[in-house]
Structures are given as C-alpha cells and as structure tokens.
Amino acid sequence: xxxxxxxxxHPATASRALNPSARGExxxxxxxxxxxxxxxxxxxxxxxxxxxxxxRSFVAALVIPDITNxxxxxxxxxxxxxxxxxxxxxxxxxxxxxxxxxxxxxxxxRAHGVDGFIIATARWQDSLLDELAADGTPTVxxxxxxxxxxxxxxxxxxxxxxxxxVDHLADLGHRNIVHLAGPSDTSTGRERSSxxxxxMRMRQLPLRSAILECASYSEAAGAAGAARLRASGxxxxxxxxxxxxxxxxxxxxxxxxxxxxxxxxxxTGFNDLxxxxxxxxxxxxxxxxxxxxxxxxxxxxxxxxxxxGNPTSLRVLLPVELIxxxxxxxx
Amino acid sequence: xxxxxxxxxHPATASRALNPSARGExxxxxxxxxxxxxxxxxxxxxxxxxxxxxxRSFVAALVIPDITNxxxxxxxxxxxxxxxxxxxxxxxxxxxxxxxxxxxxxxxxRAHGVDGFIIATARWQDSLLDELAADGTPTVxxxxxxxxxxxxxxxxxxxxxxxxxVDHLADLGHRNIVHLAGPSDTSTGRERSSxxxxxMRMRQLPLRSAILECASYSEAAGAAGAARLRASGxxxxxxxxxxxxxxxxxxxxxxxxxxxxxxxxxxTGFNDLxxxxxxxxxxxxxxxxxxxxxxxxxxxxxxxxxxxGNPTSLRVLLPVELIxxxxxxxx
DNA sequence: GCGGCAGCCACAATCGATTGCGGTCGAGCA
DNA sequence: TGCTCGACCGCAATCGATTGTGGCTGCCGC
Numbered sequence: 001x002x003x004x005x006x007x008x009x010h011p012a013t014a015s016r017a018l019n020p021s022a023r024g025e026x027x028x029x030x031x032x033x034x035x036x037x038x039x040x041x042x043x044x045x046x047x048x049x050x051x052x053x054x055x056r057s058f059v060a061a062l063v064i065p066d067i068t069n070x071x072x073x074x075x076x077x078x079x080x081x082x083x084x085x086x087x088x089x090x091x092x093x094x095x096x097x098x099x100x101x102x103x104x105x106x107x108x109x110r111a112h113g114v115d116g117f118i119i120a121t122a123r124w125q126d127s128l129l130d131e132l133a134a135d136g137t138p139t140v141x142x143x144x145x146x147x148x149x150x151x152x153x154x155x156x157x158x159x160x161x162x163x164x165x166v167d168h169l170a171d172l173g174h175r176n177i178v179h180l181a182g183p184s185d186t187s188t189g190r191e192r193s194s195x196x197x198x199x200m201r202m203r204q205l206p207l208r209s210a211i212l213e214c215a216s217y218s219e220a221a222g223a224a225g226a227a228r229l230r231a232s233g234x235x236x237x238x239x240x241x242x243x244x245x246x247x248x249x250x251x252x253x254x255x256x257x258x259x260x261x262x263x264x265x266x267x268t269g270f271n272d273l274x275x276x277x278x279x280x281x282x283x284x285x286x287x288x289x290x291x292x293x294x295x296x297x298x299x300x301x302x303x304x305x306x307x308x309g310n311p312t313s314l315r316v317l318l319p320v321e322l323i324x325x326x327x328x329x330x331x
Numbered sequence: 332x333x334x335x336x337x338x339x340x341h342p343a344t345a346s347r348a349l350n351p352s353a354r355g356e357x358x359x360x361x362x363x364x365x366x367x368x369x370x371x372x373x374x375x376x377x378x379x380x381x382x383x384x385x386x387r388s389f390v391a392a393l394v395i396p397d398i399t400n401x402x403x404x405x406x407x408x409x410x411x412x413x414x415x416x417x418x419x420x421x422x423x424x425x426x427x428x429x430x431x432x433x434x435x436x437x438x439x440x441r442a443h444g445v446d447g448f449i450i451a452t453a454r455w456q457d458s459l460l461d462e463l464a465a466d467g468t469p470t471v472x473x474x475x476x477x478x479x480x481x482x483x484x485x486x487x488x489x490x491x492x493x494x495x496x497v498d499h500l501a502d503l504g505h506r507n508i509v510h511l512a513g514p515s516d517t518s519t520g521r522e523r524s525s526x527x528x529x530x531m532r533m534r535q536l537p538l539r540s541a542i543l544e545c546a547s548y549s550e551a552a553g554a555a556g557a558a559r560l561r562a563s564g565x566x567x568x569x570x571x572x573x574x575x576x577x578x579x580x581x582x583x584x585x586x587x588x589x590x591x592x593x594x595x596x597x598x599t600g601f602n603d604l605x606x607x608x609x610x611x612x613x614x615x616x617x618x619x620x621x622x623x624x625x626x627x628x629x630x631x632x633x634x635x636x637x638x639x640g641n642p643t644s645l646r647v648l649l650p651v652e653l654i655x656x657x658x659x660x661x662x
Numbered sequence: 663g664c665g666g667c668a669g670c671c672a673c674a675a676t677c678g679a680t681t682g683c684g685g686t687c688g689a690g691c692a
Numbered sequence: 693t694g695c696t697c698g699a700c701c702g703c704a705a706t707c708g709a710t711t712g713t714g715g716c717t718g719c720c721g722c
Contacts, residue, residue, distance in 0.1 A: 280611030380708035
C-alpha cells in the first residue's frame with residue numbers, strides 16, 4: 001500500500017478503499033481519491049503479502065504424470081479456464097511418473113501457500129494422498145482415484161464405456177474377446193477390467209485367460225501385451241484395450257506378425273485422444289469428456305475452498321460415448 | 332520460524348542455521364539443535380514470507396496459447412524439468428489465443444511475484460512484450476519472437492527446415508511447389524515463407540502465386556488455404572506447409588476433391604507433432620527439438636535471473652531434421 | 663588484573679497488505 | 693450547552709522469514 005499512500009491516506013484506509021467488501025467503512029470521497037491514485041500508479045496488489053496475511057493465495061496446483069500424454073492437455077485446459085475465470089492461478093507440475101518427485105513437488109507447492117490441489121496421478125494405494133486427505137488440504141482427484149475414497153473424485157463412466165465396447169463387438173459377432181487391461185495400481189485399470197468381466201458374463205462369453213494386464217498405459221506396454229497374447233496361443237478375434245495407447249501398441253505389434261486390423265481382428269480403445277480419428281484405420285474408441293472432467297474438478301475444488309468446510313460431492317462420473325470407426329468390423 | 336523456535340532460539344538464529352550460506356555465523360551445536368527441531372516439526376519454509384522479504388519467489392511462468400495443441404506439451408515438459416531441477420516452480424497459463432486474457436494473466440503473475448517469464452505466444456508486433464522488455468522483467472521467448480529482438484529467443488532453424496523441404500521435393504522432380512504459409516503476425520510464418528522464397532529461387536523454381544498465407548496455424552485454416560489453391564487454378568504437384576496442422580487440413584480438403592497424397596501431389600509439414608508418423612500416409616515433416624527448446628529457454632531464463640544482469644545469449648536456433656515419410660514421392 | 667578481540671546470538675526493522683481497536687469529529691438531541 | 697452516537701479514519705499488531713547492528717561472553721595477551 002506504500003504506493004497508494006500517494007493518495008495521502010493511511011495504508012489501512014487505502015486497503016479498505018480497494019477492498020470491495022470493506023469499502024463501506026470509507027467515505028466515497030476518499031475511495032475516489034485512493035482509486036485514482038492507484039490507477040495513476042498502475043497499482044497491482046502484492047499477492048505474496050496478501051497471502052501471507054490472509055493465508056489465501058488464489059493459486060491452485062494441478063499435478064499430472066506427463067503432459068506429453070495427450071490425455072492430459074484437455075484436462076489442464078478445462079481446469080485452467082474455470083480457475084482463471086474465478087481469479088485463480090494454475091500452477092502445473094509434471095511428476096514424470098515419479099512418486100518421489102511428486103512428493104517433492106507437492107511439498108514445494110504447499111510451501112508456496114497453494115490453496116488446493118487437483119491430482120491426476122493417483123495410484124490405487126497412495127500414502128501421499130492419504131496424508132493430504134488427513135490434514136484437510138483441499139484436494140480433488142481427477143481421472144484416477146485411490147482405494148479409500150475420502151477425497152472427491154471426478155472421472156468418467158468407465159464401466160459404461162467398457163460395456164459399450166463389449167456389446168458392440170459382441171453385436172458384430174465376436175466371441176473370443178480379450179482385454180488388454182491397464183495397470184492394477186490405477187483405479188482405471190481395475191475398474192475397466194472388472195467392467196470387462198461383468199460385460200462378458202452378461203453376454204455369456206468366455207472369460208478364461210481373457211484378461212492380460214499391461215505394466216503401464218503406454219504403446220510399449222500395449223505391444224508387450226499383444227506379444228504375450230500371441231505367445232499364449234489364446235484364440236481371439238477382438239481386443240478391448242484399456243486405453244488408446246495400449247490399442248495403438250497392440251496394433252503395431254500384431255501388424256508385425258502379419259495380422260491386419262480390421263481384417264483379422266477388431267480392437268477398441270479408450271479416451272479418444274486427438275488424432276485417433278486420423279489413423280488408418282481410424283480407431284473405434286470411447287470418448288471421454290476430458291475438458292469437462294478438468295473443468296468439473298476445478299469447480300469442485302473451488303467449491304471446497306470457498307465453503308471453508310468439506311467438499312460437496314464425493315464422486316462424479318461423467319458420461320462417455322462409443323465412437324465407432326474403422327478398427328471394428330463384423331466377424 | 333515460529334516453529335523452529337521450538338529449538339529455544341531466536342528466529343534470526345534459526346533462519347541462519349537453516350540457511351547454508353549463513354550457517355557459519357552460528358555454532359555447530361546450535362545448528363544441530365535447530366535442524367533437529369525443524370525435522371521434528373516437519374518444517375517447510377514459507378515461500379511467501381521469504382519471497383516478500385527477498386523479492387525472489389523461485390517461480391517461473393510459462394505462457395502458451397493452447398495446451399491442447401500438441402506443439403506445446405513437449406516445450407512445457409522440457410522447461411518443467413529444467414526448472415524443477417533448479418528448485419523452481421512452473422506456473423502455466425494458457426491464454427486461449429486471446430491477447431486480452433494474456434495481458435490479465437501476466438499482470439496476475441507479476442502480482443504473484445514471479446521471477447520471470449517464458450513466452451510462447453509472441454506476435455510479430457507485441458506491445459505487451461515490449462513493455463516487459465522495457466521494465467527489465469526477465470523474459471525469454473520460445474518458438475516465436477517479436478519484430479524487435481530485444482528479448483532473448485530460443486527457436487529452431489526454420490530456414491534450414493524449409494530449405495530441406497524444398498530441396499527434397501525438387502530432388503524428387505517437383506517444379507510447381509506452393510507454400511501454405513503461416514500467419515504473417517508470427518515470426519515463424521514470416522521466416523518460413525521468406526525461407527521458402529529463397530529456397531525456390533536457389534532452385535530456380537517458379538514463385539508466381541506460389542505462396543498462400545493461412546489465417547492461423549490450424550487444420551481449418553489449412554483446409555481453407557487448400558481450397559483457395561484449388562479455386563485459383565494454379566498448377567501444383569507439391570505443397571510445403573508451414574506446419575503439420577496446415578498440412579493435415581490441406582490433405583483433408585484435397586481428399587475431398589479427389590486428390591490423393593502422395594499419388595496426386597506431395598506435401599511436407601513442420602514440427603513433427605506426435606502421431607504424425609502414425610498417419611496413412613505418414614507425414615513427411617521437419618522435426619523440431621521441442622523439448623530441447625523448452626529446456627533451453629528455461630536455462631536461459633535461469634541464467635538471466637541468476638546473473639542479476641542482462642541475459643547471456645540473445646538468440647539461439649536449434650537444428651532441425653527432415654523426416655522423410657510417405658507424403659512425398661517422385662513426380 | 664584489565665583491555666581487547668572474536669565468536670555467537672538476540673534485537674528490531676523490513677517486505678506489503680490486512681484487520682481489530684480506538685480516537686476524532688460532526689451532527690443530532692435534550 | 694453538553695452529551696451521545698455513528699461515520700470515518702489512523703494506529704499498531706500480524707503473517708513468516710531475512711538481515712544489519714549491537715551486545716554478551718569468554719579467552720587471550722600484556
């Protein structure tokens with residue numbers, strides 16, 4: 001406020017004049033003087049000083065494993081838009097899939113007085129998140145969640161998505177459907193695979209050795225999974241991959257051993273990353289409203305921060321949609 | 332330091348004990364007591380308070396136009412890794428391609444006491460950046476630069492890239508090569524198009540109505556450019572697009588009027604976004620070391636911040652590489 | 663035995679904004 | 693005229709860390 005002392009008033013008065021909710025305690029004439037002085041000096045309040053006094057920094061942190069994975073940019077964008085519209089600043093941290101560096105980053109963010117976290121890196125057992133939940137730091141999980149669901153979570157209707165895939169393939173006449181599952185230390189891996197099991201049972205299709213868990217959500221892991229599938233000799237005419245990258249890796253691997261999609265087998269992905277529609281054949285996949293997820297997570301966080309109390313909703317699952325393209329065909 | 336007063340010493344002493352460079356002024360015994368007390372309490376220094384006193388926040392801001400454009404995530408990642416290794420925090424802001432919101436975001440960042448900026452949204456005439464340059468805020472431009480080059484810039488050898496494309500096409504026998512240029516309010520648009528002109532002249536190829544400027548770097552603008560090219564009746568057998576998205580849009584548009592690539596024409600892109608190698612036909616394009624660009628920009632910024640003086644290098648251009656794939660063929 | 667020096671630490675100011683409390687002044691009323 | 697009340701504003705503490713200055717203690721040398 002040193003600057004606005006240019007108006008010839010006490011910093012306390014200037015502070016009140018500039019603060020809409022305390023402006024009533026200052027005469028309109030003084031308010032005018034202060035506002036004009038502030039404009040003249042191009043005054044920007046020092047958020048650090050304010051944060052120090054009020055312990056509110058209007059900063060929210062978004063923690064993601066790898067920004068170069070096309071899954072995350074839409075989430076980031078959705079969150080950014082909501083947050084900046086609410087006057088919040090987004091700090092992004094990319095943990096590089098490394099729990100240790102995640103720990104460090106989150107500690108650093110807290111030292112910076114961040115008001116809350118949106119976390120997209122949750123593992124199924126995640127002690128770090130348990131700690132955050134325990135000490136009441138406003139934290140919202142997005143895309144993945146932890147086993148204990150004591151933190152609000154914004155995700156997608158994974159179960160629906162997988163069922164749509166299985167039904168679609170079954171309707172096309174496929175019976176030997178296998179699932180390239182995601183890692184079991186992620187909620188998406190677990191839930192999509194259990195949804196696969198349920199959907200297959202519903203259709204009375206064979207489940208024996210129909211699920212292969214992949215080590216990570218990457219093309220390399222998808223290729224490795226497909227290689228294991230081939231090596232096992234297990235007959236299959238269709239694959240439900242737990243996400244798009246696994247599907248891509250599997251297709252590449254199978255192409256290497258002469259299997260063409262959709263001539264020799266069908267495959268579905270999950271997430272509908274950008275460019276999936278540009279591939280040849282274009283990938284049949286489940287579209288997830290990623291930007292909405294980010295935006296909704298941000299809104300949930302803002303609600304929590306604003307209420308000073310507990311979060312409002314504990315779990316929100318956004319609807320998904322099956323996008324049928326070229327990688328699925330009748331059997 | 333209230334917390335470390337648990338050690339029974341004055342906060343000033345604790346501060347010095349915890350500060351490696353001032354530790355000499357405190358007896359080893361006291362240092363040990365303070366360090367132990369800090370560990371016991373799980374002390375994390377309050378960066379706000381520190382920043383308030385020292386006017387150094389160890390935060391750097393990265394300003395990008397649209398995180399969902401695959402061009403930017405690698406840059407973000409490269410910068411993030413360098414910054415967090417140096418103990419800095421990255422705050423990301425997505426301006427949504429809107430200069431007004433960019434102004435607001437940057438003002439907000441400065442209020443937060445950010446130590447410096449990395450900016451990927453530079454326009455050719457950019458008053459906002461002129462202001463930043465004028466008042467000495469550490470700022471590094473990445474990918475694009477402004478007309479006045481008073482700010483350090485980290486980019487790619489665009490000239491080389493375009494020349495490689497033209498030479499490659501000319502070597503394949505193409506003579507009627509046209510350029511889908513980027514917007515002229517970006518440095519990349521201007522420089523790639525002037526490089527195109529130079530390369531064509533070098534090869535003694537016809538330049539008449541060979542350059543079509545696109546309104547933005549998007550698929551839609553690329554499609555519009557291709558439509559204009561068709562409508563003009565200008566003969567062509569090859570296109571040098573100013574970036575991958577323009578190439579994609581053009582290919583889609585031309586496919587709509589029956590022209591197949593590479594049967595009927597060849598085309599090259601620029602940047603080598605992820606998934607460009609997965610298309611059919613896979614895009615021949617210029618690979619730009621995006622992550623390196625981000626990392627180098629971050630290092631340049633850190634150098635500036637650390638030196639308290641002026642930036643070291645004013646312009647760095649990283650080498651590019653032509654990746655020949657399926658969209659170019661002999662004529 | 664006393665002056666001086668150095669090592670170690672405490673005091674207090676500072677960064678910029680917020681906020682409870684108290685003081686001043688003018689108006690209204692008896 | 694004197695008292696009260698309320699509007700308005702200033703004082704000073706506070707948030708947590710940093711840092712220049714000064715004071716205390718103990719040891720050394722003369």
